[in-house]
Amino acid sequence: MSAAAAPIRAKRVLPGFSLSLGTTLLYVGLVILIPVVALVLKGAEIGPARFWAIVTAPRTLAALRVTLTAAAAATVFNAFYGLLMAWVLTRYDFPGKRILDALMDIPFALPTAVAGISLTALYSANGWFGAPLAGAGIELVYTLGGVILAMTFTSIPFVVRAIQPVLEDLDPALEQAAMTLGARPFAIFRRVVLPAILPAWLAGSTVAFARSLGEFGAVVFIAGNLPFKTEIAALLAFIRLEEYDYQGAAAIALVLLLFALILLVVSNLIQFRAARHLEAR
C-alpha cells in the first residue's frame, strides 16, 4: 500500500494553525514591530552627536525629569493604593462591591482627554476640590502635583486588575496554615500573602509606570505645560513634531521607549525570580 509510506502526521485539535499564526504574526509586525523599528531607524539617522545634543538640551532634560518624577510618584502611590483596593475588592463583602469593582475600569474606558478636563475643572482654583485646597495653600493645577494626579488617575486600574485575580486564587488554606502555626496577621501578610502576589504586583506597577511615562491626553490639560516646569516628554515630542522637527521628536520618543524597555526587562527579571517556585496552577 502506498499510504503506508506516507509519514504519519499528528492531527491538531484546531484546524488552520499556519493560517492563524501567519495572520497574527503579520498583524504584530505591521502594527507593533514596524512602527518601533521605524522609530529606532529614524533615531539612528540623526547620528550619535546630534542625538546626544537633542537629548541633553536643557528643555528636553527638564521634560524628561518632570515625566520620570511624576510617573515614579504616581506609580508608588498607585502600587500601594492599588494593593489596598484589590485587597478590599477580593477579601470583603459589602453592598455596592460590584459597583466599586466596575468603577475601577473607568480610567480604562474614559477618553483620557475627558479625564484631563474633568480633573482640571475639579482642581482649578475655583473648582470643588481646588477651592478648599487653594485655601490651604495647595495648588495642583499647572504644577507637578497636577501631572502626578493625572497619571495616577489613568494608571490605577493596571495595578488593581493585575493583583485581583491572584488574590482571588490564593488558597485560603495557606493563610489558615500560617495561623495555626502561630503567625500574627502582619506576619501572614508579609511572609505568605506578599510573596504570592509580588510578581503580579510588580507586573501591574510596571505597566502602570510605562503607561504614566507616555500619558498625554490627561496630563496636558491639567499640567499647564510650562517649559522647564510642567512640560512632559510626550508633549515636547509632540511640539517638536508640530515644528516639523522630526529628528527631535524621534530622539525624545526613543528615550521614552528606552526607559520603558529597561523597566520591562528589570521587572520581568524580578518577577521571574519571585515566581520561580510558585506552582503553575
Added chain:
Amino acid sequence: MSIVIEHMTKSFDGTAVLRGIDLTIESGELVALLGPSGSGKTTLLKIIAGLEWPNSGRLAVHGADWLHLAAQDRRIGFVFQHYALFPHMSVRDNIAFGLSVRPRAQRPGKAVIAAKVDQLLEFLQIAHLGDRYPAQLSGGQRQRVALGRALAIEPTVLLLDEPFGALDAAVRRDLRAWLRQVHDETGSTTIFVTHDQEEAFELADRVVVMGEGRIEQIGNADQIHDHPASPFVARFMGATIELPVMLQAGRAEAQGLDPSRLPRRALPDGPATLFLRPADVTPLADPAGRWQVAHRTSNGALLRLELTDGTGQFGIDLPRRAPEAQGLVPGARVNLRPEAGTIFPGPRALASQAATAAFPRKEKSL
C-alpha cells in the same frame, strides 16, 4: 490533653452543619471522625483548630476554654487536605515557619531552629528533600512535609483533614502505618477526618461516626461493624439490603426468609427493618422461592447475584466456589438465610433517606 466538646452547634447561612456534638477525647488518643461528605466532620475539626467558630457550645482542652483563644494561641498542628505548603519556601523553611514567626522573645535561635528542622527531616524520612520546593515534591512527600511543619511547634493536639485523600492507594497504605508510628512516638493527641472506613478503622483507637451534623456512634471497628447504633450507621457500614420484617418473640419473620442464624433480639413485636450486608446472606435454592436471580456476575473470587422479588432489587455476594452458588443462574428462584444482620424497629419509614445509602467510598477525587 483531654479535649471536651459539649452541645456544640454550627450553621452556615441557616443550614445546620453541627446539631449538638458531645465528645470527649482522652490525652494521647488517636481518633477518627468518619462520615460522608456533609456530615460536619471537617467543620468540627476546624472548630477545634480555631479556623471556624461554633454558634453555641463549649470546647475545653485540658480544662482551658479554647473558644476564647485565637487559632494562633492554641498551639495546634493542623495538616490540610491539600497540604497548603507555602510554595515560595523550601521544605526547610516550611518546617521552620512555626518557629521563625514567634515573637522575638520566644523565638529560638537560628541554630536551634536549624537543628530542630534537621531532626524532623530525619524523623520524617525526608532528610534529602530539605532544599527542594513544594512544587518539586510528590504527594506523599508533601504530606510528610506538611506533617513536619505541624509537628515543629510541638503541638498539644494534632489535627488532620483527610490526610490521605489526595494520594494513590499504595502511598496511602504506606503513610497510614507511618502516621500511626508518628503518633505513638510523639505521644500527641491526634484527630483525623476521613470518609474512608478502612482508613478510620485501621488507624484509629476510636472511631466517631458522624452523619448530618450528629454523632451517630463511637466505637472500634468490631463494635461498629457488628452493632451499628442506627440505620444510618448500618447503611454507612455497607448494609445495602433493607428488608421489611415482622418481629415475633424477638425473631425477624418475613416470607422467604430463614431467620435461624439471627440471634433473638429483645425488641417489641411489630414491624421492623432488617439491615443486611451483601456478603452476609446465603441463598437457598428453592423452586418456590421468593426471589429470582436477575443477573449473575463474577470477579473470579466472588459472585454477585442481583435478586428481585418483583417489588425491589438488591445484590448479594458469595464465594464463586461455594456449594450454594451452584445452579444459581438467571431465572433460578431462591430464599435467603441471613448469617448476620441488624434489626431496627419500625417500618420502612426508617428507610426514607434511602438515598443516603449510596455513599461514595471516595467522595473527593482530587
